[in-house]
Amino acid sequence: MSVVIPREFVFAAVHCGIKRDPAKRDLGLVVSRRPATAVGVYTQNRIFAAPVGWDRAHTPSDRVRAVVVNSGNANACTGEQGYRDAAEMARLTGEFIGATADEVLVLSTGIIGEFLPMDRISQGIRLAASQLSSDPQAFLAVAEALLTTDKYRKVAGSELQGSGQVVRLAGMAKGAGMISPRMATMLAVILTDAAVDPEAADRLLREAVNQSFNCISVDGHMSTNDTVLFLANGSSGVAVGGELSREFFAEKLTEVCQSLARAIVSDGEGASHLVTIDVSGCKTREDALQVARTVANSPLVKTAITGADPNWGRIVSAVGYSGVPFDPQKLTLDVNGFLLYQHGRPIPFDPEAVSRSIRQSPEVFVHIRLEEGTASARFWTCDLTTEYVRINADYHT
Amino acid sequence: MSVVIPREFVFAAVHCGIKRDPAKRDLGLVVSRRPATAVGVYTQNRIFAAPVGWDRAHTPSDRVRAVVVNSGNANACTGEQGYRDAAEMARLTGEFIGATADEVLVLSTGIIGEFLPMDRISQGIRLAASQLSSDPQAFLAVAEALLTTDKYRKVAGSELQGSGQVVRLAGMAKGAGMISPRMATMLAVILTDAAVDPEAADRLLREAVNQSFNCISVDGHMSTNDTVLFLANGSSGVAVGGELSREFFAEKLTEVCQSLARAIVSDGEGASHLVTIDVSGCKTREDALQVARTVANSPLVKTAITGADPNWGRIVSAVGYSGVPFDPQKLTLDVNGFLLYQHGRPIPFDPEAVSRSIRQSPEVFVHIRLEEGTASARFWTCDLTTEYVRINADYHT
Numbered sequence: 087m088s089v090v091i092p093r094e095f096v097f098a099a100v101h102c103g104i105k106r107d108p109a110k111r112d113l114g115l116v117v118s119r120r121p122a123t124a125v126g127v128y129t130q131n132r133i134f135a136a137p138v139g140w141d142r143a144h145t146p147s148d149r150v151r152a153v154v155v156n157s158g159n160a161n162a163c164t165g166e167q168g169y170r171d172a173a174e175m176a177r178l179t180g181e182f183i184g185a186t187a188d189e190v191l192v193l194s195t196g197i198i199g200e201f202l203p204m205d206r207i208s209q210g211i212r213l214a215a216s217q218l219s220s221d222p223q224a225f226l227a228v229a230e231a232l233l234t235t236d237k238y239r240k241v242a243g244s245e246l247q248g249s250g251q252v253v254r255l256a257g258m259a260k261g262a263g264m265i266s267p268r269m270a271t272m273l274a275v276i277l278t279d280a281a282v283d284p285e286a287a288d289r290l291l292r293e294a295v296n297q298s299f300n301c302i303s304v305d306g307h308m309s310t311n312d313t314v315l316f317l318a319n320g321s322s323g324v325a326v327g328g329e330l331s332r333e334f335f336a337e338k339l340t341e342v343c344q345s346l347a348r349a350i351v352s353d354g355e356g357a358s359h360l361v362t363i364d365v366s367g368c369k370t371r372e373d374a375l376q377v378a379r380t381v382a383n384s385p386l387v388k389t390a391i392t393g394a395d396p397n398w399g400r401i402v403s404a405v406g407y408s409g410v411p412f413d414p415q416k417l418t419l420d421v422n423g424f425l426l427y428q429h430g431r432p433i434p435f436d437p438e439a440v441s442r443s444i445r446q447s448p449e450v451f452v453h454i455r456l457e458e459g460t461a462s463a464r465f466w467t468c469d470l471t472t473e474y475v476r477i478n479a480d481y482h483t
Numbered sequence: 484m485s486v487v488i489p490r491e492f493v494f495a496a497v498h499c500g501i502k503r504d505p506a507k508r509d510l511g512l513v514v515s516r517r518p519a520t521a522v523g524v525y526t527q528n529r530i531f532a533a534p535v536g537w538d539r540a541h542t543p544s545d546r547v548r549a550v551v552v553n554s555g556n557a558n559a560c561t562g563e564q565g566y567r568d569a570a571e572m573a574r575l576t577g578e579f580i581g582a583t584a585d586e587v588l589v590l591s592t593g594i595i596g597e598f599l600p601m602d603r604i605s606q607g608i609r610l611a612a613s614q615l616s617s618d619p620q621a622f623l624a625v626a627e628a629l630l631t632t633d634k635y636r637k638v639a640g641s642e643l644q645g646s647g648q649v650v651r652l653a654g655m656a657k658g659a660g661m662i663s664p665r666m667a668t669m670l671a672v673i674l675t676d677a678a679v680d681p682e683a684a685d686r687l688l689r690e691a692v693n694q695s696f697n698c699i700s701v702d703g704h705m706s707t708n709d710t711v712l713f714l715a716n717g718s719s720g721v722a723v724g725g726e727l728s729r730e731f732f733a734e735k736l737t738e739v740c741q742s743l744a745r746a747i748v749s750d751g752e753g754a755s756h757l758v759t760i761d762v763s764g765c766k767t768r769e770d771a772l773q774v775a776r777t778v779a780n781s782p783l784v785k786t787a788i789t790g791a792d793p794n795w796g797r798i799v800s801a802v803g804y805s806g807v808p809f810d811p812q813k814l815t816l817d818v819n820g821f822l823l824y825q826h827g828r829p830i831p832f833d834p835e836a837v838s839r840s841i842r843q844s845p846e847v848f849v850h851i852r853l854e855e856g857t858a859s860a861r862f863w864t865c866d867l868t869t870e871y872v873r874i875n876a877d878y879h880t
Contacts, residue, residue, distance in 0.1 A: 133803030133811050163799065165828055198796035199829040305782045310800050385702045385782070385867075389875035399595035402560065403707050406530030414530050431562055432596045470782075471876070472869035478786035479868070 089222050089243045092254040092279035093321035094119040097224035098217040099231035102210025104158035104196070104203060113210035114231035116153040116275060117183050117218055122319035123281075124150035124191060125288040127295045129312035135162035136172040137192040138313060144188050145315075146284035151185035153275055153315060154178075156207060157234050157260070158196040162310040171202045178208055182215035193273050195260060195311055196234055229258035232273055236260055237353050242345035244338045246280075251324045253280045255338055259346035261304075261353075272299065274314045274346055280335060281320030286327060290336055291316040298343035301375070301465045304354040305474070306383040314343075351466045352448075356473030359391050359444070364453045366462035373410045377454060378465035380408035388470035391450055396440035398426040405454060416457040422450060486619050486640045489651040489676035490718035491516040494621035495614040496628035499607025501555035501593070501600060510607035511628035513550040513672060514580050514615055519716035520678075521547035521588060522685040524692045526709035532559035533569040534589040535710055541585050542712075543681035548582040550672055550712060551575075553604060554631050554657070555593040559707040568599045575605055579612035590670050592657060592708055593631055626655035629670055633657055634750050639742035641735045643677075648721045650677045652735055656743035658701075658750075669696065671711045671743055673736065677727060678717030687723070687733055688713040695740035698772070698862045701751040702871070703780040711740075748863045749845075753870030756788050756841070761850045763859035770807045774851060775862035777805035785867035788847055793837035795823040802851060813854040819847060 091097075099114035126145040128138050144150070154175050161168045176190035194202070218224070229239040243256040261272035282290065295314055316339075318326075326335045352360045363381055368374040381387055384404040390397035398419055405417060415430040422443040425433050444450055450469075488494075496511035523542040525535050541547075551572050558565045573587035591599070615621070626636040640653040658669035679687065692711055713736075715723075723732045749757045760778055765771040778784055781801040787794035795816055802814060812827040819840040822830050841847055847866075 131800060131803040132809065133800050133814075163796065163824075163827075163829060198800070306780070310803065383703070385871070386875055389872055392872065393876035395876075399560065403528060403530050403595070406528040406707065412529065417530075427560075430560075432560060470872055472872045474782070475786055475789065475867055475869045475872055478783060479790035479792075 089225055089241050089256055090245050090254050091220055091222055091225055092256055092277045094279060094319055095277050096218040096220050097228045098214040098219065099227035100210050100213045103206040104156055111227060111231035112156055112158045113207065113214060114155045114228035115179065115214045116228055118151055118317060118319040120319050121149035121151060122317045123148050123284050123287045124315060124317045125284060125291050127291055127314045129310060131310050133310050135160050135194060135311045136164055136168035137161055137194045138311060139169055140172040141191045141313060144191060146288050148284050149189055150191060150317060151189040152179050152183055153191045153193060154211060155193040155232055157232055159194060159200055159202050160196045160198050160311050161194040161202050162198040164201055167201055171204055174204060175207060178211045182212060191315055193313055195273055232258060232260040240346050240349035242342045244342055246338055251329055253278065253322045253324045253330055255342050257342045257346050259350060261350040272312045272350060276316045276342060278318045279322040280318055280330060281325040282318040287316055287318055290339055293336060294340040294343040297340050298347040302347045302351050303382045303467045304351060348466055351468050354468035355477050356471040357468030358471055359448060359450050359469045361391055361450045361452060361467045361469065363465045367456040367458060368461045369459035371461045371463055374461050374463035376410050377405055377408045378463050380404050382465055382467035385470055391444060391469040392471050394441045394445040396421055396426060396437055402427055412456045412458050418455040420453045486622055486638055486653055487642050487651050488617055488619055488622055489653055489674045491676060491716055492674050493615040493617050494625045495611040495616060496624035497607050497611045500603040501553055508624060508628035509553055509555045510604065510611060511552045511625035512576065512611045513625055515548055515714060515716040517716050517718065518546035518548060519714040520545050520681050520684045521712065521714045522681060522688050524688055524711045526707060528707050530707050532557050532591060532708045533561055533565035534558055534591045535708060536566055537569040538588045538710060541588060543685050545681050546586055547588060547714060548586040549576050549580055550588045550590060551608060552590040552629055554629055556591060556597055556599050557593045557595050557708050558591040558599050559595040561598055564598055568601055571601060572604060575608045579609060588712055590710055592670055629655060629657040637743050637746035639739045641739055643735055648726055650675065650719045650721045650727055652739050654739045654743050656747060658747040669709045669747060673713045673739060675715045676719040677715055677732060678722040679715040683724060684713055684715055687736055690733060691737040691740040694737050695744040699744045699748050700779045700864045701748060745863055748865050751865035752874050753868040754865030755868055756845055756847050756866045758788055758847045758849060758864045758866065760862045764853040764855060765858045766856035768858045768860050771858050771860035773807050774802055774805045775860050777801050779862055779864035782867050788841060788866040789868050791838045791842040793818055793823060793834055799824055809853045809855050815852040817850045
């Protein structure tokens with residue numbers, strides 16, 4: 087995938103020795119040459135990592151200059167020392183790029199409960215700061231430095247044309263479940279050269295996240311480090327809500343987030359299918375999400391998909407215990423376009439045809455329809471394979 | 484295990500052809516020779532099976548004479564025909580034992596979405612009614628007729644001595660998760676010859692269930708058929724709350740329910756460990772249960788136990804996303820008596836020693852302590868193995 091880099095952002099990534107394998111990058115910098123609006127959305131976990139605490143305290147902002155990321159160590163459950171280390175990462179980065187600590191945000195992912203090797207990180211930041219470049223390869227290098235046990239890097243981008251102007255959006259993410267013991271999961275950074283004020287950026291990011299990263303589940307285990315950052319440095323000279331319509335920008339931002347979110351689920355540990363769950367006909371979007379999330383997190387639904395089994399009973403009964411009120415006589419279900427259950431009753435169907443359609447495609451579409459209202463939601467998950475269990479059970483600390 | 488049969492209860496079980504294997508019993512009767520108090524606790528699933536609807540409509544009662552059970556077919560998602568079939572099972576049973584339909588309760592478990600083979604069931608009820616016996620072997624035969632893919636039958640009992648009188652309690656249960664596609668799960672019948680009025684019985688059963696069947700999870704998927712029935716026929720001449728203290732009886736009833744509940748989790752599909760999760764120091768018991776349930780349902784916690792991995796990060800982060808408010812600096816965790824995490828900080832420990840203690844025992848004890856209050860809860864679950872995935876993915880409809 088080709089990535090178009092938003093103007094006035096530069097990048098660098100290095101191996102500094104947090105990860106053992108010297109071929110693997112483990113530290114990266116994203117630098118904006120001019121102060122950027124920056125907002126974040128963070129894990130709801132009450133046990134949250136030090137960099138989450140740092141970033142929360144420093145967003146929304148209208149003058150962020152950089153994001154420093156490291157993989158291999160999550161700096162989580164590390165107490166006051168951990169917070170001092172996160173602050174020091176920000177300070178060091180600022181020192182090399184000519185900014186103050188509170189103009190730098192921090193992302194960490196990897197092992198929980200160990201202190202950062204600050205000497206190596208310090209050397210890594212110095213080295214990376216000397217290599218900053220706007221080359222797309224440098225952007226991809228940072229996307230690599232984010233990864234832990236992901237099988238591939240996850241990037242997405244978009245160019246928006248509007249009244250002769252061009253605005254660029256680019257995003258990177260990591261996450262594949264909590265594959266390795268003590269791993270934290272999902273991180274993303276979205277960049278644009280549009281001009282957006284912090285308040286508008288915050289709303290835009292929340293809307294986009296609610297339709298992307300908040301609609302995915304690999305194993306239902308919320309990490310201590312989940313963070314999505316959105317930086318807008320205005321270098322295009324185009325203002326969102328001015329020259330560029332807010333709705334159009336919001337749509338593109340959501341698309342970039344959805345693309346990254348789907349990539350995370352596709353790379354879900356051991357996954358053999360990406361499953362899209364559409365729920366419609368609900369009273370509220372929250373109801374629709376709740377139904378989708380319950381179905382997505384059922385190990386019986388996931389293993390049925392692994393086995394290419396058109397097992398409507400598992401899906402229907404998961405809808406039933408979602409906690410959302412509905413009339414069971416008005417529940418309808420189709421899988422890959424095959425109607426399996428209609429108005430509370432099973433429908434005769436050819437199980438072999440449905441099974442084949444699941445087996446032969448890496449994507450499965452589940453559509454659950456209630457008749458309680460007009461709200462809907464789309465949710466993504468993956469199936470549950472013996473490989474998931476092997477990955478998570480056979481790795482010993 | 485020897486079972487002591489409460490007085491004036493008789494039993495019979497037969498193979499009538501719902502299951503294919505003629506060696507497997509699939510229909511059973513529990514009959515009280517005198518009208519019994521009967522109460523039930525039922526699935527909270529909005530999609531519930533016909534027999535659940537029938538039993539709900541006929542409990543609490545002070546004149547139940549029988550429970551008819553079948554396995555191999557859950558009579559779930561079968562609409563009005565399903566309800567008529569459940570009613571017919573009750574009517575037929577009543578006809579053979581001299582009772583009316585509304586004095587008979589019904590339990591079904593097995594495939595979802597297929598109609599009952601009523602001709603076979605009718606023959607089975609007739610045959611079983613001719614073989615009723617108070618022999619413990621007949622009780623065990625009914626406990627077998629309840630099973631679907633359980634590896635073993637689950638019974639428990641107790642004899643209560645009080646002021647020269649003897650009261651007997653006996654229970655049977657089935658359940659091992661929703662092993663086979665379209666299987667419904669947990670059923671239990673508890674019998675006593677104590678005298679208990681319906682209102683007291685209802686309270687007693689709810690209290691016992693809240694500390695037993697409501698505190699277990701194999702895969703977090705709630706079935707459409709879950710039912711616990713409690714019948715008290717008074718044949719001992721001893722009244723609960725009269726000659727026999729209510730507290731003592733409640734304790735014994737809870738013990739019988741806990742024994743059956745633990746047996747269900749031990750038989751959890753693919754399980755290699757029974758995990759007891761104690762949560763203490765909470766504001767309310769509901770908070771403690773919520774923390775325990777969240778930890779119990781995390782596939783990352785389950786697979787860590789499968790792999791004998793003392794992975795406190797997975798447990799601590801699951802507590803963090805349970806939704807229960809607490810001060811992370813006051814969280815303490817031990818596993819099998821080894822202190823791993825204290826007051827918000829990891830504690831140095833010998834990972835090999837903890838791993839060995841998990842590997843070498845079929846039981847694991849997790850103790851999570853908060854410092855928010857004095858409420859606590861105990862919860863049981865099992866680990867997640869590749870065998871679970873194989874069972875649930877490799878079985879095709």
